[in-house]
Amino acid sequence: MRIYKVGGAVRDRLLGKPVTDIDWVVVGATTEEMLAKGFRPVGADFPVFLHPKSGEEYALARTERKSGRGYGGFTFHASPEVTLEEDLIRRDLTINAMAEDDQQNLTDPYHGQRDLEARLLRHVSPAFAEDPLRVLRVARFAARYAALGFTVAPETLELMRQLSESGELEALTPERSWKEVSRALMEDQPQVFIEVLRACDALKVLMPEVDSLFGVPQPPAHHPEIDTGVHTLSVLQQAAIHKQPLTVRWACLLHDLGKGLTPEEEWPQHIAHEFKGLKLIKAVNERFKVPRDCQELAVLVGEYHTHGHRALELKPSTLLELLQSFDVYRRPQRFEEFIAACEMDARGRKGLEERNYPQADYLRGAATAARSVAVQPLLEKGFKGPELGEAIKRERLKALKAYKESTST
Template sequence: MKMYLVGGAVRDQLLGLPVTEKDWVVVGATPDEMQAQGYQPVGQDFPVFLHPKTKEEYALARTERKSGHGYGGFTFYAASDVTLEEDLVRRDLTINAMARASGGEVIDPFNGKADLKARLLRHVSPAFAEDPLRVLRVARFAARYHWLGFRVAEDTLTLMKQLVASGELDYLVAERVWKETSRALMERDPQVFFQVLHACGALAVLFPELAALDGVPQPEQHHPEIDTLVHQYLCLQQGARLGLSLHARYALLCHDLGKGKTPEEEWPRHIAHEIRSARLSNKVSKRLKVPRETAQLAALVAEFHTHCHRALELKPTTVWKLFKALDVLRRPERLDDFLRACEADARGRTGFEDRDYPQADYLRGAANAARDIHIDSLRQQGLQGPALGEAITQARIHAIMEYKQSWTPSP
């Protein structure tokens, strides 16, 4: 029985990056032998065990064979006669197909170290094209390591195009697409994920609403980059730069989808694109089974982001209607996500990356003013029921008005 550190841990060690989790492969062992040493079985499709102390995952070396469509369409064979190289060859990229022996020696049968040095994301074998999920994984690795200069190898991109053309992406389940997308959105360069998907044709299959923005023009005075899809990428870049939450980054992804439905005769203007964007956002969220709170914020940012940009011009009654839509009294954290997404949208334009965005501070202060009214004094006036509710609303609007009159932007 021999144990090897494999995959991401080896890759990141060689890149000099922090290792967050470790996976191990066990060669020459059976499930009974693993359990006899105290390892806890957890694998459903193939034998995986948790170390009795570290709780790290140890998988028996295995091979796989295509037996159906999609990510789950594989038959696995795990036994004591499977070699380390046979296990590594089934992996997606050469940089993920290295192992480290207990003595520290790196076992690299597919030249992963050379591709690390060349900053290439290259497939291990033609079997890469059997698993549609690998299109998403390669795009996500491109987003993760873009800052180090990594790019997808041309021959791998060709295989990705072939995989898309085969129709295999249609068999990906929504949960897997969302899992990879949500992880990609939290990478250092999330826009690269979607750029790679676009380059291989997968964007039109998995995110047709986003692909429809390619080449759609916007008014140059507000959007010097002009192209709406380029604007989407710049927004995601700003979202990462500002450290936005997953909720806010997904909202950025969806906030301008409606511009893809604008009739060409109306270009470059996009009248009422906000409502169209909210509807398309809900459509995407339903298709990908996006968590409820994340989906709700995306629809709200899509519908109301221009309200936020114009916040300093809005009447107090309109500001209060915005706060009601956002449910800010019960969900103050939603307001922060909303404002940060809108700020990233405002900065996601060529030449506007470092623009001030006083609207966010203004709306935060206005929300606090509306929240801090004295409801007890209204009750003491004998008001109740609908009359009390209307009085509270008017008090909140008046508080916003007073705040607006006294507000000055921070220096």
């Protein structure tokens, strides 16, 4: 029995990055031997065990063979005869196909270290094209390591393009796809994830609504970058720079989908794109089975982001409707995330990345003013039921009028 550290832990150590998760592979062992040493089995499809003390995962060396469509369409074979090199060749990228023993002696049969130095994301073998999930994984690694100068090798991008055209991407489950998408959006340069998907024609398969934004012009007075797709990537980049949570990043990616529906004869104007885009945002949410908090914020940002930009001009009644739509009284955090998404949208424009966004503080102040209305005095006056609701609304409107007057003097 020989035990090796494999994959990301080896890659990140060689890159000088902190190592968090460690994967172990065990060569020359049987399931019975692992159980006898106190390891606990957890793998349903192939033999994976938890270490009796550390709880880390140890997998028996295995080979795999394509047996069906999609990410799960593989048959695995694990036995003591499977070599370390046979286990490593089934991995996606050369930089993830290295192993080291407890003395940090490196096993690198597919030249991962060379590709690390060349800053290349290259597939290990032609079997790469058997797993459609790898298209998303490579794009995610490109986003993670873009700051270090990594790019996708041309021959790997070509294999990704073949996968995109094969129909295999449609076989991915929403859960697996969303896991990769959500992880990629939380990388330091999530816009690179979208760029790579577009470069290999996967974006038009996975998110045609986002893909259709590229080449759609916007008024240069408001959008010096002009192209709606370029703007969307810039907004996403700003969200990463400002360390926004996943909910905000997802909303940033989808906020302008309605512009992809504008007829060419109306370009570069996009009248009512906020409302036109709602059905598209909902369709993408449904396709990936997106968590509810991300779904809700994306829809609200899509509908109301232009309200955010015009916040200082809004009538108190419109401002009240906006606050009601976000339920700022019970869900203040969601409104704060809306404000963040609006600010990222404003900053995601060429040459305007550093400009101030006074709308943010104005909207926060409006929410505070509306929340400051006390309900108890209205109850004491005998209001109840629907009448109480109307009375609260009147008082909040009064508070917003006073707030607007105080800020405009």
